[in-house]
Amino acid sequence: MSGDQRPRTQAERSAETQALLLDATIISLVELGYARTSTTEIVRRAGVSRGAQVHHYPTKADLVVAAVERVFGQQEQQFAERFRSLPPGERTVERAIELLWSIFDSPAFQAILELVVASRTDEQLRVVVQAVGARFEQSVADLYAEFFPDLARTPVGSGLVGFAFAVLSGAAMSDYAGFGDPRVTVDLLKALTGIVDPVLEALNDERHD
Amino acid sequence: MSGDQRPRTQAERSAETQALLLDATIISLVELGYARTSTTEIVRRAGVSRGAQVHHYPTKADLVVAAVERVFGQQEQQFAERFRSLPPGERTVERAIELLWSIFDSPAFQAILELVVASRTDEQLRVVVQAVGARFEQSVADLYAEFFPDLARTPVGSGLVGFAFAVLSGAAMSDYAGFGDPRVTVDLLKALTGIVDPVLEALNDERHD
C-alpha cells in the first residue's frame, strides 16, 4: 500500500517518531488541557509505544519542553511566512495585527496558553517558556522593525509589539474567562496603532509631572 | 488559651471549615497550580480532615467551583470598596485602572488564571467561570457607568471595561510568558483611556468604508 519499500534511515525514523509524539502532546494539551495530559495519553494518540517515547524523551518534562519549542517555533515561522507573502501594498500595521490575531486565535495558541500557565509553577518549564516566548516576540519585533522602521524608532513604537502580544493574549483568554469580547478588543488594538503618536505624547506628558 | 469557651453553633463551625478549605484551595492553586492541586493537598493545608472536606464538598469539582465563586467574589468586593473609598477628586479613570491592575497583579488573580485556563477543557467549570467572570466585569462596569456616565454612554466607552479586562489579563500573563512588559502595557492602557474619543472616531471611520 504505502509504496515506499526503501528502508528509512535512523535519522528519518527518529524525526518521524519525535514529530508524532510532539504533535500528539500539543493536540492533547488543546483537547484535554495540561492537567489531564499524561504520557500514556500521548503515546496512545501518537500511536507509538511507551518504549519509543521513553527512548526519545526519558521524562514527561522532556516531552513537554520539546513540545513548547515546537509549537512556538511553528507559530513563529507561520507568522513570518504569511506576513512576508503579503502583497507589498497590504503590509500594514493593521494587517500585521490581524495576522497576529489569527495566530493567537488558533488551537496552537491554546496549547501555548496551557504551557504558559503551567510554567508559572514549574521552574524547569518556566525557563524554557520565557526564553522561547521572548524569542517569538523578538522575531515579530524584527519583522516590525524591518517593515515599519519609522514607528519602530519611537520609544513607544518599539514597545508596541510587546503591548500587542499582551493584548492579544488577553483577548484570546477572554473568550472563556467570561469577560470582554475578543473582536472589540482586537479592533481597539488596531485602532490604537493608528494613533500611536498621540498616545506617545500623552504618555510622556504624564511621566514628566 | 483561646479565651472563648462558648460552644460554636453548627453554622459557625460549618462556615469556618468551609472558609479554611476554600482558602487552602486558592493558595494551593497559586503555589502549585491547577494540575498539582489535589484534595489531599488541600485538606493538609486547611488542617481539616478528609471527612470534613468530603462532608462539605463531596467531590473535587464541588470544591473548585466553590473556590471560583469565593475568589472572584473577594476581588469584586475589594475593588468596589477600594474605589468607593477614594477621595472624590481621585475617582478618575486612570485611578480605576490602577486599582484594577492591583487586582490583576495579585496572587488571587493567579488563582483565577489557573481556573480560567482549566475551565477551557472542563465543561462544568467553564459554566461557572464564565458566569462569575461576567458578573465580575458587570460589577466593575456598573461602577464605571456610575462614576463616568459621559464615557459610558458612547459605544466604545461602554465596551472599554471589557477591553481593560482583556488587556490586564494579558499583561498579568505576560509576566511569565516571556513577552511584553506589564508596566508598559498598563501605562499604555491608561494613556489610551485619556484619548477615548479619537479612538472612537478612528474606529467608526474605519468601519464605514
Next chain:
DNA sequence: GCACGTACATACAGGCTTGACTGTTTGTTC
C-alpha cells in the same frame, strides 16, 4: 436529659500515572 441531625474522623479500594527494566528489531559501519 434524650433523640436526632449535622459536623467530623479514619480506613479502605480501585484506578491512573510515572519511571524503570528487559527484550527485540532495525539501521549503520567496517
Next chain:
DNA sequence: GAACAAACAGTCAAGCCTGTATGTACGTGC
C-alpha cells in the same frame, strides 16, 4: 556479513489521587 548502536516494544511496581464507607463527637430541639 558481523558487530555495534540506535530505535522500538511491552511489562512491572510504587506512589498518589479520588471517591466511598463506616464510626464518632458535637450542637439543637423537645
